[in-house]
Amino acid sequence: MVFSSITFLFLFLPIVLAVYYIVPEKAKNIILLIASILFYAWGEPVYVILMILSILLNYFCGQDIEGKSDDPVKAKRSVVFAVVVNVLILMFFKYYGFLLDMLNSVLPAAIPYRELPLPVGISFYTFQSLSYVLDVYWKKVRTQKNILYFALYISMFPQLIAGPIVRYIDIERQLVKRQISISKLGQGAMFFIRGLAKKVILANTAGEIFEQISAMPAGNLSVLMAWLGCFSYAFQIYFDFSGYSDMAVGLGKMFGFEFRKNFDYPYISKSITEFWRRWHISLSTWFREYVYIPLGGNRCSAVRNIVNLMIVWTLTGMWHGAAWNFIAWGVYYGVLLVLEKYVWGVSLDDAPGAVRHIYSLVFVMIGWVFFFSPSIGYALRYLAAMFGGGAGLADSGAWFILLTHWLLYLLAVLGSTRIGYALVNGAIGVFADGRPRMIAAGVIYTGMFFISVAFLVTETFNPFLYFRF
């Protein structure tokens, strides 16, 4: 089920919220767990079993690791077992076809194989499970004895399908006790509506433009058209994913949870390092805590540090999908971060703010070309078009798109900076404290909600981009 669907908005969510607020404190986790399993089973009736098995596996792995904590060798063996099994399951469902395709490309005769669709959310819930077993091993957390609480941690529907990747350590106490109030419900609803509007108004419209442009052969794109396509995709993926994250944070609040933010206006960054501190924060944090630091982080020689960075970023690319373009995208960022750290980072710090901003945006846009391209060859042809190797500087089609969609681009620019948020808050802040301000907020957010619903009823099925990861 998708958050931005009529079924979710007008059936599933109201029923779950109503039941959740009516039942006594003790039953709330059970209701949320049942709702989460139903939510997942709605779209993945077959793979819900896999998710339940993954929950049981990690629940017992956690207990086994803690039970052996007095014997470091046995505890280590146990955690290695847990990590290997989780990674193998993820690799089987995500990379098995890719690996066989690679093998087939070098073999004289292709090996036919049976393929399975990717279970939605598997990358997210596997990473959450890994964070749990590793934190138990490092004694940062105690095991969760109550299997219902643990199942809820893995399967909680607000963040199950596309994150943010919530670490057990951040949510351990909230699973047992959390504050639920009408005021928090209201805050959550505001977050949710903001995310919904980002997704259905901005991301989907930008996505339509990107689809039109990417359907043209890369060699036939003018410079302006290629850059418009790239910016449209940049806005689509940002509003799509940050919209989903806002909805997840908002839903979490409605049920009394506090999730950490996953985006912090990444397009205002003045370096690539800063961009990755602001983009998909939960994934970067996960890789830092569970891969980069255990590898030695930056407390080692420069060469070792560069190797560590490249490992982390290659894995980050691979995490996004079983395709060479994602690996290239990960390696591209690894190289850029190494260069910023060891080559031009100091000079960059001394450059004017505007130059640093343009530098970041240009490299981020180039990165998106690798990300959205179906192959490395297409990415290179598209990049060539962006820098003059296509069909001239500008064409009438590009001007037409720019002139007919200037409002979208303006809203997208405002929405991806702090200005958009400040404008909405400013409009609400005009009214006096208390009731008038509450009414103003209510009117603005209700308006945003109904505009979003109007967009939803007229468009075809449009899932979130990060569902495929």
Add this chain to the structure above:
Amino acid sequence: MTENMQENVRTNIRTKRMTAPQIMKYIIVAVILAYIAVLMAYASGSSRPFEEVEAALSSALDGSGLKKMDSQMLKRNFGLNSADYAGVMYYASESSMSAEEVLLIRVSGDSQVQEVADAVSERISSRKNAFDGYAPEQVKLLEDAQQSVRGRYVFFAVSPDAEEYRAVFDGSL
């Protein structure tokens, strides 16, 4: 056997005895393997080229009276653009009094599976509305329609022989 040796044996047995969580995790891994085996047998798609699956299904449809439809009909009836997919085969009856049709699509990416499945559900619903009240036998065919998602292949058939076509589809993967 000396007392010391006996004590060592007892200690070894104690340390080698598996704990309940350890046993459970091995059992669950075994269940996951069995589950994957079942998925591979009954729910998986195939890397087999679309043309081979299409050929198998087309020969089963010979003599069915259904006619091969073009991309415009696919767009009109299902709202789908054939260019978006790795392969499309669509047969339907030319008679407006018949609900019979067979659709086979190989999607280009996993994210398209739901899109096609939704289009099929929508099609069934609209056809039921169209035939409701005056063609109960067509409504019955729609209720008994065969749908299957196997990996990247989506199959849909409305026909008295829908089960047979489904078996051909399954066998062709």
